[in-house]
Amino acid sequence: MKKTFGILIASAALAVASIDANAQAPADIPEEMNTLMTKYTCIACHRPNQRLVGPAYADVAKKKYSTEEIVNLIYNPIPAHWPGYPPMAPMKQVPKEDATKLAVWINSLDGGGAKKSSTKKTTKSAKTTKKSA
Numbered sequence: 001m002k003k004t005f006g007i008l009i010a011s012a013a014l015a016v017a018s019i020d021a022n023a024q025a026p027a028d029i030p031e032e033m034n035t036l037m038t039k040y041t042c043i044a045c046h047r048p049n050q051r052l053v054g055p056a057y058a059d060v061a062k063k064k065y066s067t068e069e070i071v072n073l074i075y076n077p078i079p080a081h082w083p084g085y086p087p088m089a090p091m092k093q094v095p096k097e098d099a100t101k102l103a104v105w106i107n108s109l110d111g112g113g114a115k116k117s118s119t120k121k122t123t124k125s126a127k128t129t130k131k132s133a
């Protein structure tokens with residue numbers, strides 16, 4: 001009984017820690033995707049442009065899977081696709097609808113910087129460096 005309680009506390013602490021890490025993460029994760037990634041814990045192992053426990057989603061996108069293939073890989077990962085990584089656990093608890101949303105987004109990260117359509121950010125504040133003598 002006592003032991004179980006300790007384990008419960010430990011996993012609760014872990015959960016809090018990962019939510020915490022996530023709080024300052026996602027400049028590159030749309031809010032809806034951040035919600036799904038947090039809900040299904042993908043965020044613990046994946047980022048769009050950074051290797052964590054699992055590959056960056058941008059690297060997954062380079063493999064040119066179809067949306068359906070990615071959904072299937074979420075349910076039945078094939079670790080042989082990613083030598084040098086630990087195997088991902090099957091995430092069968094993710095409803096197909098949400099898995100599809102994630103898959104579409106993951107695929108949209110393809111391009112490795114080739115087509116950056118977000119060049120319309122002209123709101124850079126021009127800083128005038130004042131040299132006060």
Ligand code: HEC
Nearest residue numbers: 040041042045053054073077079081082085086087088091
């Ligand atoms: C505990 C860590 C962990 C979690 C949680 C996790 N992944 Fe992964 N994921 C990995 C690792 C490690 C790999 C590479 C090895 C593999 O595919 O088994 C991977 C691979 C993948 C791939 C590439 C599959 C392939 O064969 O190319 C996709 C897509 C993916 N994850 C999506 C997700 C999604 C979506 C979620 C949340 C629903 C998720 N992962 C949750 C660790 C994780």
